[in-house]
Amino acid sequence: MRVHFHGAAGMVTGSMHLVEAAGKRVLLDCGMIQGSRDAEALNLADFPFEVEAIDAIVVSHAHIDHIGRVPLLVKRGYRGPIYAQEATADLMPVMLLDSASLAESDAERDNRHRRPGEPEAVPLYTQADVHDTLARIEPLPYDTRTQLLPGIEIAFRDAGHILGSAIVELWADGRKLVYSGDLGPKGSPILRDPETVQQADLLLMESTYGDRNHRARADTVAELGGIFADAWRDRGNVCIPAFAVGRSQELLYWFAKHWDDWQMSRWRIFLDSPMAARVVAVYDRHGNLFDADARRVWKDKPNPFQLPNLRITRTRDESVAINNIESGAIIIAGSGMANGGRILHHFMQNIGRRQAHVVFVGYQADGTLGRRIVDGAKWVRIHGRDFRVNAQVHTVGGLSAHADQGGLIDWYEGFTPHPPLALVHGEDKSREALAGEIGERDGIEVTLAYPGMTLEV
Known part of the structure; x- marks a missing residue:
């Protein structure tokens, strides 16, 4: 061989x-x-x-x-x-x-x-x-x-x-x-x-x-809750680049599990990805592969994929409409490394705002926009335009x-x-x-x- x-x-x-x-x-x-x-x-x-x-x-x-x-x-x-x-x-x-x-x-x-x-x-x-x-x-x-x-x-x-x-x-x-x-x-x-x-x-x-080694997951999840509390205090939006498979579903899981203590009901939550919507349907068809904790969350909490304030946006017009919201929105969109996809349009609207928060929850490969932002870039170019990075940037590595x-x-x-x-x-x-x-x-x-x-x- x-x-x-x-x-x-x-x-x-x-x-x-x-x-x-x-x-x-x-x-x-x-x-x-x-x-x-x-x-x-x-x-x-x-x-x-x-x-x-x-x-x-x-x-x-x-x-x-x-x-x-x-x-x-x-x-x-x-x-x-x-x-x-x-x-x-x-x-x-x-x-x-x-x-x-x-x-x-x-x-x-x-x-x-x-x-x-x-x-x-x-x-x-x-x-x-x-x-x-x-x-x-x-x-x-x-x-x-x-x-x-x-x-x-x-x-x-x-x-x-x-x-x-x-x-x-x-x-x-x-x-x-x-x-x-x-x-x-x-x-x-x-x-x-x-x-x-x-x-x-x-x-x-x-x-x-x-x-x-990653931070303990419990510490990381607590950090995530703190970011949402700070963003609400700052009256800004939260932009989260996330892959349509895996990370997007995990984030919704944590939102459901911490529905009360993170006061998630006050937010407008957007999963801005037609692909992520189709992935959610695949997850629903393969619940037999979930672990015991996930089955308990599905039973005892709001269904992570059916949160009452969750909107899964499929069309371009629905995605563009999110740009009219200046505060109180959590926007999850691809791509996970910010090297394409709808997250770029949300960055264009939010990355220059000091009250906004950008949260990276996954690996950022060398050469990607996400890696440049994580490494501290003060200016980034998106779709041919230059934007100053004023938003507060967080790297939450323990969710890897x-x-x-x-x-x-x-x-x-x-x-x-x-x-x-x-x-x-x-x-x-x-x-x-x-x-x-x-x-x-x-x-x-x-x-x-x-x-x-x-x-x-």
Whole structure:
């Protein structure tokens, strides 16, 4: 068995790893590169392998940095199956159709401003390409060992990162490969904790937060409540960039759980995302994957997805109307890294107001607008206009959907014996810190994977 690393190897986005075993080729994830404009331009490059030679695709979860180039692979000739956990399979149409719509809109906008002699902009892929992709998806449940191809079997285990997120176990050639996908932290709301896996001949593990530990979730939630109290006192709005899958639903969960002590009824709450609205419907269909605490909240509190003062805005006109509100609104909108989407329009209206609050609740990749604001930028450019950052900016890291350094080490310690380890899905600073900690504790030689690297299992 050989593993070839092609994406999210030395960076956080663009997850893509190719496994050669039993005479077959299986691609683990095919994600979009996100970040700066230059980084995102890399999505248009040729794949570093022969597309028609891939026999199967296995995706770990539905975030775009893990599935966002699957339709491009299909567009360029892939004709095999795409395996995903059942809830992930349910989320993929929502995520990919939205991605295609954005790509088509970007191409249309670029062509309107195209200079004479410049080539015509074309979308990375279209909604028609997505429909071709969706026809190839084969859903699989958790905890069921399945023959993928002759000589290759896989099983999905709950990764606790977002709904349907999976740890992938792959057996072939008498060896076992485990790919963590993205691991969630223990005790995160709604979802169950990541499952323990006990044996592997090689482990590919994410390392997004390999250099730090999150604040205790209880302290973080208390901080969030304090931000809302301050924003109400300041008579401003609260803008929260959040991904449509995972973070948006978690925020609504906390609003319901702290409905009384945070006085949430006094706010006007907007989930300004047609995609998030469709994701909420998927969550409702997969309540069997919720943890016990979430089931109690759904039973004893206002339904987080049906709060009496929650408005899920779907149309452009509904979104634009929010801009008339100068105070008393909590606005959750994508994208989570503020590198596109409706949150930019709300930033344009609010980021220059001293009474406004901007709350970042997730990882901000290098090169994104969110990262620049978190790093203290005084001025930012949005849709060609410059805005002074006067709003109060908060980074609430304890709500991360990724395990921190301690969580990653604890999960790795569940293996007996401790397997060889390759770190992916992390910037070098994070990977180097995690490699040092694990090497010091367990005497394991840890590989930092880079594009083009190959490991034998």
